[in-house]
Amino acid sequence: MTAQPRTMPADTTGLQLDAYLPYRLSVASNAVSRLIARAYEDRFGLSIPQWRLTCVLAEDGPMNQSALVSRTGMDKVTVSRAAQGLAKRRLLVRSENDLDGRSHVVALSPEGLRLHAEIAPLALAYEAALISGLDPSEVALLKRLLLRLQGAAGVLAGERTEAS
Amino acid sequence: MTAQPRTMPADTTGLQLDAYLPYRLSVASNAVSRLIARAYEDRFGLSIPQWRLTCVLAEDGPMNQSALVSRTGMDKVTVSRAAQGLAKRRLLVRSENDLDGRSHVVALSPEGLRLHAEIAPLALAYEAALISGLDPSEVALLKRLLLRLQGAAGVLAGERTEAS
DNA sequence: GGTAGATAGTTGCATCTGATACTATCTCGC
């Protein structure tokens, strides 16, 4: 005989929040994001969007804002504000684009590059601490599945695909 | 010989945003959350916190708000406002707690239960669509890894553990 | 039994976010 808790409502839907993937994903992501955001904010005064721009510019070199938008998937308003914040602190420089008067080329300043080089080890240490105890193959699978979920969500949301 | 793009800055940090787990996690979670939030909002007028409360109350039965806080991990302010919104629509009922004048017992109304039963299949369909093509064992591992990341983030953030 | 500290929940506030609207510039077709 299966035990039947007394006040349990007859939930016949088969839905359990704890096992619901979007819920698990959101809770895990929020926990990790809060941790990381606090670390960057407290020690370096960088928001997450600012940190992302810094990373992309350090990796790929100068580009304009719309390239940053497609590279990071962030909103163009978010990118604009993050770039303004970094420019105010002289961590990046925006120069006129002679070929297109609408856009500016955005590049890390030497100080920006230095800051990135300073933060990167900390960022990697956080990642290492988060995945400590996990098998590298599990981590690789995790990243692959996350990319897959992201893609599936984009498709379900009716997102325009690359090959239109 | 490895091709060397011309303008690539000397990024010797070993950090690549695309491969950085917190980034992958955040982007995937945002994509999924946006999809789900829009579905619930558009069709049923429920926010994500309201939907979570509904699920927990349908699963576990009536409880007070602080129990909802520890059950869902959401902020107590978020829970309070979500409960107020649901109460305004008569989807849940708050009754005085005779044993403790500070707290109220929160329970789904019959309409609330009915709405939950109506939404649950849609929620499960979204989950199924997101993980379609994935092996069930992969999904199980994914959920396990997400829980693990969440726990690791909590520990790193100095969170009080259950067994103090 | 009265006071100090803990707890339940709400309100206020400051911030972040994203959608929309707007300006400026570019491109294309004629």
Add this chain to the structure above:
DNA sequence: GCGAGATAGTATCAGATGCAACTATCTACC
């Protein structure tokens, strides 16, 4: 070249979020 529509980026506004402060109630200790 010139006007219609596309694109880069910014400004503006509404809603969500979470912290801190607050009220009310409870608990525990003297």
